[in-house]
Amino acid sequence: MATQHSRSAARIMMAPAVFVLLVWMLVPLSMTLWFSVRSYLPLRGGDQGFVGLENFGRFLSSSAFWPSIFTTLMIVGGVLLISIVFGILLAILLDQPMWGQGIVRILVIAPFFVMPTVTALVWKNMFMDPVNGIFAHLWRFFGADPVVWLSSAPIFSVILIVAWQWLPFATLILLTAIQSLDSEQLEAAEMDGASPLARFSFITLPHLSRAITIVILIQTIFVLAVFAEIFVTTGGAFGTRTLTYLIYQRVLESQNVGLGSAGGVYAIILANILAIFLMRIVGKNLDN
Amino acid sequence: MARSVSTQRKALNTALAWGIGFMIFFPILWTVLTSFKTEAQAIANPPIFINFDWTLENYGIVMERSNYGRFLTNSVIIAAGSTILGILIAVPAAWSMAFVPSRRTKDILLWMLSTKMLPAVGVLYPIYLLCIQLGVLDNRFALVVILMLINLPIIVWMLYTYFREIPGEILEAARMDGASLKAEILYVLTPMAIPGIASTLLLNFILAWNEAFWTLNLTSVDAAPLTAFIASYSSPEGLFFAKLSAASTMAIAPILILGWFSQKQLVRGLTFGAVK
Numbered sequence: 001m002a003t004q005h006s007r008s009a010a011r012i013m014m015a016p017a018v019f020v021l022l023v024w025m026l027v028p029l030s031m032t033l034w035f036s037v038r039s040y041l042p043l044r045g046g047d048q049g050f051v052g053l054e055n056f057g058r059f060l061s062s063s064a065f066w067p068s069i070f071t072t073l074m075i076v077g078g079v080l081l082i083s084i085v086f087g088i089l090l091a092i093l094l095d096q097p098m099w100g101q102g103i104v105r106i107l108v109i110a111p112f113f114v115m116p117t118v119t120a121l122v123w124k125n126m127f128m129d130p131v132n133g134i135f136a137h138l139w140r141f142f143g144a145d146p147v148v149w150l151s152s153a154p155i156f157s158v159i160l161i162v163a164w165q166w167l168p169f170a171t172l173i174l175l176t177a178i179q180s181l182d183s184e185q186l187e188a189a190e191m192d193g194a195s196p197l198a199r200f201s202f203i204t205l206p207h208l209s210r211a212i213t214i215v216i217l218i219q220t221i222f223v224l225a226v227f228a229e230i231f232v233t234t235g236g237a238f239g240t241r242t243l244t245y246l247i248y249q250r251v252l253e254s255q256n257v258g259l260g261s262a263g264g265v266y267a268i269i270l271a272n273i274l275a276i277f278l279m280r281i282v283g284k285n286l287d288n
Numbered sequence: 289m290a291r292s293v294s295t296q297r298k299a300l301n302t303a304l305a306w307g308i309g310f311m312i313f314f315p316i317l318w319t320v321l322t323s324f325k326t327e328a329q330a331i332a333n334p335p336i337f338i339n340f341d342w343t344l345e346n347y348g349i350v351m352e353r354s355n356y357g358r359f360l361t362n363s364v365i366i367a368a369g370s371t372i373l374g375i376l377i378a379v380p381a382a383w384s385m386a387f388v389p390s391r392r393t394k395d396i397l398l399w400m401l402s403t404k405m406l407p408a409v410g411v412l413y414p415i416y417l418l419c420i421q422l423g424v425l426d427n428r429f430a431l432v433v434i435l436m437l438i439n440l441p442i443i444v445w446m447l448y449t450y451f452r453e454i455p456g457e458i459l460e461a462a463r464m465d466g467a468s469l470k471a472e473i474l475y476v477l478t479p480m481a482i483p484g485i486a487s488t489l490l491l492n493f494i495l496a497w498n499e500a501f502w503t504l505n506l507t508s509v510d511a512a513p514l515t516a517f518i519a520s521y522s523s524p525e526g527l528f529f530a531k532l533s534a535a536s537t538m539a540i541a542p543i544l545i546l547g548w549f550s551q552k553q554l555v556r557g558l559t560f561g562a563v564k
Contacts, residue, residue, distance in 0.1 A: 009469065010384035017381035017444060018396065024437040025403045028411035028418075035413065090308065098302040106548050107309035110316055113547030116500045117518040118536040122319050124522075126529055132331035134318070140333070164315070169554075173563050176555045214559050225407050228500035228515070232522040244409045251413045252505065264410035275405035279398050282560050 029268070035261035043255045055262035059250075062259075068246040071155060071239060076223045078159035079166055080216060087170030087215070088208065092200075094171070095178045105175075112168040116228035123161045124150060124233045154238035161229055166222070170215045177211035178204065210281065217278035221271060243267055316544070323347070323533035330529040346534035354517060356538060363513035363539075365428050366503070367496040370435035371489055374443045377436075379485065382447035383477075387459065397448065401560060404441040408501045419506055428511040431503060435496045443492055446557045450484025487553035490546060497543050514539040 036055055039048040059065060094105060111119070127134050128149035136146035149157045181204065189199050225244055234240045236249060247267060251260030321337065322330050329340045350356060385393045415434065416425070424430035454477065462476045500515040507516055518539055521532050547554075555563055 006388050006469070007390070010388035010390070013380035013384040014396070016377050017400070017440065020377065020437060021400055021403050021440060025406065028414035029406070031414035031417070032411055093301065093305050093308070096301040096305075097298050098305055099298070100302065100306065104305045104309040105551070107313040109551050109554075110313055110544060110547070112554070113494060113498070113544050114316065114540050115498045115515055115518065115543070117504075117515050117522075118319075118540055119315075121518060121521055121532060122315055122536055125532060126318060126322065127315065132333075132529065134335060137333045137335055164312075167312070169558070172551065173555055173559060176563055211563050214563060218558060221405055225409065225501070227409070228504060228519070231504065232519050244407065247409045248412065248505075251409075252416070257413050261413060264407075264412070267407045268410040271405050271407045271410075272402075275402055278405070279401060282401065283394065283398055 032261045032264050032268075035257050036265050038258050040257040040261075041255060042257060051258065055258045056265070059259055059262045059266065064241065064246055067239060068241050068243050072224065072242040072244075074155050075159055075162065075226065075242060076220055078155075079163045079223050080219060082159070082163040083167045083170040083219060084212060084215060086167055087174050088212075090167075090171045091174035091178050092204070094175050109168045109172055111164050112166075112172075114165070116165070117232055119165055120161055120229040120232045123157075123164070128157060150234055151238050154234055154240045158226075158229060158233065158240050161233070162223060162226055165229075166219055170219065173211055173215050174208060177208050181207050213281060214278070217274060217281070220274055221278070224267075224271060224274075243270075316540070319533045319536050321533075322530055323537045325530050325533075327527035327530045330533070331527065346530045347538070350531055350535045350538070354520070354535075356517070356535075359512060359514050359517035360538075362428060362507075362511055363497060363515075366431045366435060366511075366513050367493050369428075369432035370439065370496045371443075371492045373432060374436045374440050374492060375447075375485065375489060378440060378443040378447055378488075382444050382451055383473075385444075386448055386451035386454075387456070387477075397445065400441040400444055404438070408438075412505065415502075416506065425506060426508045426511045431506060431511055431513075434502050434506070435499055438499070438502070439492050439495055442495070442557055442560075443488055445560045446488040446491065446553070447481075447484060449556060449560075450488070451481060453484075454480050487550065488557070490550045491553045491557045494543055494547055494550060 037050060037052060039051045039054075040046070041048070090108065094101065094108070098104070125133065130136055130146045130148040133146075133149075135149065139146045147153065185203055186199055189203055194202070224242075226242065227244055227248065230236060230240055230242065230245050236245045241249070243263070244267065247260050247263040250256050250263055323346055324342045324344070325336070325340050326343060326345070329336055385397065419425040419427070419430055422430075458476060458480075459472060462472050467476065497513075498515070500519075503513050503515045504519060507513070518535060521528065521535060
């Protein structure tokens with residue numbers, strides 16, 4: 001139905017968006033690639049020439065690399081585990097008939113809208129502070145010694161903080177998916193004598209599988225990039241240095257741009273592997 | 289058909305859901321309550337919930353000490369500016385992809401999505417360097433442009449999913465009646481697209497307001513928004529819980545209210561239309 005005229009008009013309308021995104025992607029990306037093969041120390045001699053793949057090797061063999069991968073995996077895995085398991089339970093609960101469902105939904109979704117720096121500082125001080133935090137009060141009330149959360153259980157603490165931010169997101173998406181489930185199917189299964197557990201594992205869970213996959217992929221991409229929550233709580237100390245934070249430190253704190261850029265290339269590759277899976281799902285959805 | 293449930297069961301659900309909802313919301317509630325306490329009451333053990341001497345003192349101190357107004361202005365300019373600029377660029381693009389799709393439309397959409405997946409830290413130094421060389425480090429306009437670029441894929445996608453729901457028959461009917469392309473856009477499509485555009489605007493304003501990688505790394509004084517204002521409280525200084533709470537409450541209150549209106553759009557926007 002589209003005419004030649006409307007086709008060229010369409011191309012012109014699309015051009016600005018495509019152009020700015022192309023520039024936004026290509027310029028910094030090629031600069032990062034360029035820096036990654038050079039010895040570049042802005043404060044100590046500047047650009048000292050081409051070094052081949054040396055930065056890539058040094059980034060991998062530095063003592064901070066594997067711990068940062070471990071921390072990253074722990075944080076991503078922990079946040080996913082908490083938000084998916086509790087997200088499913090909460091979504092099922094919120095789908096049940098109750099009074100004031102709208103208000104509960106608002107309460108549950110609220111943490112997602114809190115600025116990351118606020119989230120991190122409120123948890124760090126008002127909850128996890130070993131002297132005056134709520135947890136310290138609670139521990140003392142039960143006669144236990146308060147825990148110094150951010151230094152004795154640092155990764156767990158960061159997971160808790162980030163999970164609090166992302167649980168609402170998972171819940172909301174899973175709830176949306178559950179609400180699209182045909183309730184007659186569940187009723188039929190109930191009449192045929194299927195137990196609640198069987199109904200959950202053979203009807204609800206398969207129905208949710210796509211939503212769960214999407215939550216996993218989107219959260220992984222965002223949690224891999226977590227920055228502010230570490231920046232204002234531990235500043236990367238106590239083993240909370242993720243890959244993202246390690247690259248940030250190499251680039252801006254120790255101003256070793258070549259090495260940091262090599263790390264950046266690794267991060268980009270990692271994110272792209274995940275992105276391919278996400279885009280397959282999203283792409284399939286475009287066809288129908 | 290709604291299943292009939294006993295009142296007892298409904299009461300149980302209600303109690304459980306409210307209990308959990310309250311627990312999840314508690315840190316926010318606690319922050320707001322603490323902001324009205326004195327510093328001594330803020331750390332009292334056992335904690336005081338309601339019956340403390342309500343005071344506005346902390347808000348006064350925070351505003352006086354840190355020039356809250358400037359941070360707020362920066363946040364509003366950066367969030368609103370990047371959202372509006374993004375909408376202006378995205379509306380024509382999403383429009384043409386929804387109504388004049390070609391073979392490549394799907395590829396372009398997915399490619400746009402892939403730029404959103406680019407980890408910010410991977411391009412931190414290039415952007416930092418470009419800002420220095422263009423003389424726009426710690427500049428509000430630079431942040432408007434950068435946050436626009438970060439959120440542009442989401443804006444295009446959201447608008448695209450909304451536009452696609454507008455039935456094409458209406459366009460055909462308008463064309464049959466002799467409407468020009470301009471008239472078609474102005475009088476037929478725009479009124480139908482307004483709700484979608486409004487939701488997109490709202491969600492992206494929230495995302496830009498809370499963005500805390502570029503705003504922390506590319507600002508120091510002049511362009512620093514509320515994310516940076518709060519980060520300045522990361523080194524503790526004596527008793528500061530009540531002041532931290534007051535500052536936090538001021539930073540999140542406007543967005544919490546907007547957020548509650550946008551929870552439905554959140555799902556569509558952040559799953560790129562894959563879950564509706």
